């Protein structure tokens with residue numbers, strides 16, 4: 423029996439650069455002491471007070487079907503937070519609660535794409551982006567972002583790619599690069615969207631992890647409110663990855679249709695999870711800062727270590743829980759470097775090639791292990807890289 427093309431086309435063909443990740447997982451299972459600097463999972467658990475709120479809600483009876491678009495309390499809390507941060511008037515009618523940011527990404531693309539439409543996204547990209555687009559029956563088209571411009575999409579490239587397209591997916595703070603888009607980049611994005619009548623899907627799941635500069639939500643830019651769908655999540659901001667809770671913020675009429683879509687797909691999100699999320703948000707920025715603090719600290723530690731050598735260059739990592747390192751001076755591909763590092767030092771990092779073509783010759787380091795282990799791993803990684811330093815080898 424043949425499966426639908428929509429399903430079989432979700433993942434691409436051939437090596438996708440995730441081999442090193444699976445190899446590390448297999449070695450770890452066999453008992454090898456692997457240090458995993460691979461995926462974006464905190465080394466802390468969800469705060470006990472959030473868990474207590476979840477338990478209170480469940481024991482209090484909030485275990486039946488919850489309202490499909492989300493509880494009024496949570497939708498209102500999220501709309502207030504967005505209004506405060508972006509200055510854009512926002513109410514609960516602009517918010518749909520989803521089981522995590524990933525399902526929000528899929529639903530948002532379903533809302534704006536017809537089968538065969540062209541949907542844009544930026545390379546390097548978060549691993550699921552092309553499959554998320556293909557799952558809707560649309561055609562995925564990557565915009566290659568150059569490391570010379572710190573992987574920020576350039577207006578001229580956007581302009582070329584936008585011909586005939588219907589949507590553009592962007593992500594700042596960015597996974598995998600850690601780059602936070604600057605005002606000039608946003609201006610180019612907004613201009614392209616308006617000129618080509620594109621929907622903008624703005625993945626802002628790392629909005630609480632900004633180390634340098636400020637997070638700008640493109641929904642706040644002139645002419646963008648009616649064409650932007652913002653993707654949010656409690657996963658990264660509150661270490662609630664396993665609770666699967668996120669949202670879409672957009673025009674009320676789109677949210678109405680998306681609620682209809684949710685009725686036919688997820689049928690909503692558990693009420694006790696929503697109540698826990700509402701409690702978490704009521705703790706304000708203090709809790710968000712607490713969850714983000716280890717990454718802020720480790721980024722500083724990493725930049726100090728990297729400054730002591732000049733072979734590897736750190737891409738300006740202004741946000742998110744990752745460091746992107748340019749390893750081209752070693753003469754190795756990201757994939758070859760990551761495999762060799764795993765074999766030699768039991769340290770697992772992601773090859774840039776896992777995130778598309780633009781980040782070839784780079785590696786992504788997730789800052790997701792305790793400080794002392796992180797320092798040791800990074801020190802080993804840098805001295806491992808130095809073995810490939812052509813200039814030093816000559817002496």
Ligand code: PMP
Nearest residue numbers: 462522523524548597655657668
């Ligand atoms: N977008 C980006 C850029 C991500 O890195 C992730 C998770 N790693 C997601 C969306 C999805 O997050 P979740 O479904 O856990 O909210």
